Amino acid sequence: MSTFLGIPNAPRGVGHLRGTEPFPVAARKALANTQLRRNLGRATTTIRAKRAAVVAELPDWEELRTAGEAIKAHTMRHLDHFLAELEAQVTARGGTVHWARDAIEANQIVTGLVTATGATEVVKVKSIVTDEIGLNDALAQAGIHAYETDLAELIVQLGKDRPSHILVPAIHRNRAEIRDIFLREMKDVDPGLTDTPAALTEAARLHLRRAFLSARVGISGANFAIAETGTLCVVESEGNGRMCLTLPETLITVMGIEKVIPAWRDLGVFLQLLPRSSTGERMNPYTSMWTGVTPGDGPQAFHLVLLDNGRTAALADETGRQALHCIRCSACLNVCPVYERTGGHAYGSVYPGPIGAVLSPQLTGIEDNASLPYASSLCGACYDACPVKIDIPSLLVHLRARHVEEAGHRHRLASLASPEAITMAAAAWVMASPARFGAAQRASRLGRIMSRGGRIRRLPPPLAGWTAARDAPAPPTQTFRQWWHTEHERTEHERTEHERTGGGRP
């Protein structure tokens, strides 16, 4: 374990954490998809209203948020201690703990465990961490088929699609699209299938039933792991999780190391915060907990894979580590004006929205997700919504600063000045001389020629990047110096007139 948490050599995240296109390019394509925007707008508006109603019922909501924040901060400060305690408790109760440095190691461990059972099919509970490491692809390469059993994950899997939301991975699909996917991909589905929610769920239920009853291996993530007893916890809404966690002979849980919490009393705080913030429910329908192996009851082999994949690198940044406090409720996505317009695919990472913008660049190293900290208007809605008070706007600014510093460092290594350094040097040169500053102000009047309706929509290079994603205001008709000069002259004139007409000094 000492090497696992050896922060100076902490592994970087690999797997499905990096997009193929920078956010501005992918977002531009997403914005052109009106169906996507309609689906997202409808879904996020509904979830926001539900959340607001159940949060308003709790008079101590702010105190709960503060408690959640404090528990997470304490856990991160002593993460090595709580992970060691978790490992000891799981082992003492008949489970086996595996440590995975990155996605490749985690996939090797899980694939090896499944292969050892002789199974060629597994059932899975929705688990974003297994999406992060690309587990389904790794299992497929080993000849093992993974059934996603959460309805939204099943839609994504059958549609050969990617999740676009933490909680509702198929949020970008409407009912008619889902019916078409089911008709195309499900064998034995009723050809007269309608797009009512009841009909679609029934089709999914029938499709999954055989897999539930025959699978010998279940794979899950974990919402929480309680160090003091080695108990794992999964919360869900459909009951599919309960089936995956109890029916198979072998259960494999893959968990990011940040999911550990110290004690049962802490779980009480998070079970109030999470359902209200995610689905807008007072309590989620199914909360499953298990501790090691119980003879004659449930899976008789239990493996816990503890995944780093960039988390210790994030932990090393005392400001950035706040992103590890996330309980994946998705409230920040549902209130984010950028997410609502672009959807999750534009972020290119399995963690989309505001939390993805601060978590993914830290897991992979900033350079690999450099555009994400800029994918925000910094309006602060995410901070207000976050149940564990992660200050996402400050983290975004922090990561932007890190990106600029690291880019500057790379340029210095290449004996080049960075674009920021060149811009700042030019600004310093201009501002050091009143004559140069005046000339620059006069030149800025050119901007008025390029403006329409008080806005400049496109600047020429090298300033084109500024207007690629926003308009620039047209320069004012008068510079401050001109205004000062005119005002000063007018005041002087009035004073002279006042004295000439015998009024004395005003």
Ligand code: SF4
């Ligand atoms: S950052 Fe906060 S609001 Fe966003 S998913 Fe995580 S816990 Fe929820």
